[in-house]
Amino acid sequence: MAKIFCIANQKGGVGKTTTTVNLAAGLAKIGQRVLLVDLDPQGNATMGSGVDKRGLALSVYDVLLESASVQEAAVASGPGGYRVLGANRELAGAEVELVELERREKRLKTALDAVQAEYDFVLIDCPPSLSMLTLNGLCSAHGVIVPMQCEYFALEGLTDLVNTIKQVHANLNPELQIIGLLRVMYDPRITLQAQVSEQLKGHFGDKVFNTVIPRNVRLAEAPSYGLPGVVFDPAAKGSQAFVEFAKEMVERIGAM
Numbered sequence: 469m470a471k472i473f474c475i476a477n478q479k480g481g482v483g484k485t486t487t488t489v490n491l492a493a494g495l496a497k498i499g500q501r502v503l504l505v506d507l508d509p510q511g512n513a514t515m516g517s518g519v520d521k522r523g524l525a526l527s528v529y530d531v532l533l534e535s536a537s538v539q540e541a542a543v544a545s546g547p548g549g550y551r552v553l554g555a556n557r558e559l560a561g562a563e564v565e566l567v568e569l570e571r572r573e574k575r576l577k578t579a580l581d582a583v584q585a586e587y588d589f590v591l592i593d594c595p596p597s598l599s600m601l602t603l604n605g606l607c608s609a610h611g612v613i614v615p616m617q618c619e620y621f622a623l624e625g626l627t628d629l630v631n632t633i634k635q636v637h638a639n640l641n642p643e644l645q646i647i648g649l650l651r652v653m654y655d656p657r658i659t660l661q662a663q664v665s666e667q668l669k670g671h672f673g674d675k676v677f678n679t680v681i682p683r684n685v686r687l688a689e690a691p692s693y694g695l696p697g698v699v700f701d702p703a704a705k706g707s708q709a710f711v712e713f714a715k716e717m718v719e720r721i722g723a724m
Contacts, residue, residue, distance in 0.1 A: 494714030
């Protein structure tokens with residue numbers, strides 16, 4: 469049965485999509501069966517996986533409206549080695565359409581339940597806002613992975629996200645929990661980042677992943693080539709860090 473995780477943070481620009489795409493590629497590289505679900509209308513995780521969002525015959529939009537199944541809409545990520553349930557601008561309209569529908573916050577969960585046996589991991593890239601799309605992701609997931617920069621304002625955004633997760637846990641999805649916090653774009657030369665990193669470990673303990681993703685130009689370049697960094701330049705420090713993170717995820721999930 470697949471373990472389903474949202475990669476979420478209500479603060480924008482913290483590397484959610486980079487984390488989702490590279491974790492998917494890292495997990496695939498170590499032999500896991502992975503489905504990436506892009507819930508952001510911008511479709512960056514779709515494009516970053518080597519899938520042209522403009523050419524999608526079916527997308528996560530069709531799955532949410534129950535006009536297609538996950539099996540029908542998911543496509544191969546090419547060299548990434550995982551499957552992609554892609555998104556494009558159509559998804560922005562789903563926000564309005566879902567409001568009127570029954571089980572509006574559980575539609576993705578219902579769709580993913582049908583493919584649980586086909587994957588080891590399902591990774592959901594959520595938009596930065598708390599929208600009906602994000603809510604569908606959180607209602608589907610067993611847990612949340614929170615990528616965050618070690619900066620002061622990141623801590624404030626984390627408080628909002630923790631409160632949201634508590635509300636969803638209490639009212640809609642009792643399985644939902646924070647799996648862990650992933651420190652991304654980390655530069656140990658910056659004193660503040662080192663201090664915030666220590667604060668995170670002191671406050672959240674073993675909820676902070678051991679793996680740290682360094683600030684890395686090759687990870688930033690990879691999306692322009694339509695590739696995860698793990699595939700674009702496997703030797704880069706950032707890519708190697710994501711493969712280590714994938715291994716840590718498998719170990720952590722095995723211990724749950």
